Amino acid sequence: MATIHRVSDSPYWHCFFYLPDGRRTHRSTGTRDKRKALPVCLKMAEASELAREARLTETRARETVADIYAIANREAMPSATVRAYLAGWLDRKRLEVTEGSAGEYERVAGELMDSLGEKADKPIDAVTVRDAATYRDKLAKRVTGATVNKALKIVRGAWSRALRDGLLHENVFARLDLVKASRTDRRAFTLDEVKRILAACGPEWRGLVLFGFYTGQRLGDIARLTWQNVDLSTQEIRLITRKTGRTMILPMPSPLMRYAITLPASDNPAAPLFPTAAGAAISTLSRQFAELLASIGLTCGQKVRPGTGTVSHDRRGKGRDSRRTTGGLSFHCLRHTTTSALKNAGVNNAVTMELIGHESEAVSRTYTHIEARALKNAVNRLPNLVPETALKRKA
Template identity: 45%
Template sequence: MAVSLVDGCRETTLDTIKRYAYCYAAMSSIHRQTGRPNWFCAFTIGGKRVFRSTKTADKKQAREICRAWHKAALLARKGNGKLTVEAAREVIARGVGDVFAATNVESLPSATVRTWCETWLEAKSLEAEASTHSRYARIAGRFIEFLGAKADRDIATLEPLDITRFRDREAKELSRATANLSLKVLRVCFGEAMRQELRTGNPAVKVKVLELRDKSTRRAFTTAEIKRILQACGDDAEWRGLVLFGLYLGQRLGDLAKLTWRAVNLESNEIAFTARKTGRRIVLPLVQPLADYLSGLPAGDDPDAFIFPRAASATRTGTLSNQFRELLVSAGLVAPRSHESTGKGRSQSRETSALSFHSLRHSVVTMLKQAGVSDVL
């Protein structure tokens, strides 16, 4: 049987029985039995000598595995027989890295939670819309702040409990809907870390989304309310057009604001564009009220020119949503918001309004049902 002492007692002839006994009891060693390819590790736990297979026939790997187990045992002995979770994670992370480095030229891929989030956000800046990237960055920033010192630990040490506690804090300080959105973003973030082989599992996938206790209070506009909104637009032809497009097309404000003349086909009476949120190609009929509105706009030669240039220049859809709310205030449909400090900070969630630009989408559905159009359409 081959024997190799790992720590403290090198692979040399031992001088005395006393020295051998000390090394045997205090140090770890690897052994390979005749007829068995894998190396075994011998080390001491709680005063007892144990032997465990390293599951590898590679001597360098076996030595590093045994050394990691020995370090964990020493830390447990210093902690009166208990190894803390943090210490165990550190031993495992370093041990795995040492084992990998023992037989590979390249080092084991690794990253802290902080550096990975930064890397992921940098990649998303090239893939996602600016508003979407900003949302991702805010969520990642809150998560890093929540983790504190843990954010600078290896991403492999992140556990579902860390994600769960962050989700619960989001729900408590912001809202359940925001907590669920944050959870979904973290799922995407750490799912990519898995694909980059920085983790073997996605901790966020194991965390459930919260059930929303309060359903959305948003409702459709009545015909009388729509007339009041159009009257509130006054001489602002652009906002009048956005309201009409929202009413007859039922699309998101952000998508309508970015519509170009290329999307309009007067020959087939269609409007075609790609939804920014879903990436779906959408083709809708150009109804007469919209055709009449477009015919009244100045004609141009650039097919990539925006139909609503002022709205298209807004960097955030939230800016446009606030402008639409001002129209609702002017129309007497909602009360103006108070700008007085509540002492809760800007991160505090705002109560969902029953009326918003999104209500125009509900209005479309209501109008279709009243016209007898099938829900399938």
């Protein structure tokens, strides 16, 4: 039978009861009030008896803890499922971070819930270190170490917030070690490689690559360009970057202007320049570009299926979910290519930073005021990849 007693070294009533193995023990009820201590004690004893009878399920254990909390605090114990908590956490993040970062957080949260399976609909404190490690290890089989570690840091942030909200007693993701991130340095494409890529492109991808080369902007920002972003009269592109939220006003060099005027214009200013790309996920576009590179031999460890133009994922028997090896080349390398081409053409560092939108050397940029004429002169030093004879408007 469970009883409550005072002990010499505690201000709280203690519950004396039998453990499932028959040993007598005592635990603090956490209250000085005898009237509250007794029902708490009885709940402890009840849980122990259920365990002795092998009937203490995870659900019953959580119900018992919730009952004890309610008795001690006169309010329900804070609780939320993983799915419900992450939904609220994402809502807060959308107010705090850029659109690009919010999209990445959504992707990471979705992958975590996929890994958890049915446990995604259980209380967030039901997630164990083993669950966290399983998520990390599954992810490490598909993506690079750097991507795994970035995802872990995002999830750690969510669990830290839940810990501060009183929903957890520990951050299980903080107990995990990061994975070894083998460094694959990105490099710039050579101009010959850019010409090979353009020659292999279909009409829309040709435009994406040309805009990538002549603006140095990220794939997601280029794919989402609409006609209201492009002012042919002033020869400028205006956009807000998804990753940093920075407003960019970019002069269009002559080759890009000649290409832009061949695109079928729309009466709707919100119409996308690249309709197919605008409706695709960035991951899909990145995969398509990797397949494009593979088709002309610019990626390592991948093989294009004959007659399909798509990359074979099972060349070494690892299946579709295995990590792809790209040899360090991706659409992002066009940013490196543009930066290198500008500097090789003698454009100074401050102008290059302004055109590409790099956020480093922020103090230097604060004291540097770059005229529009200098920006236009800079982009017109880029080499011409769009011969006038090759871009005659179709009748």
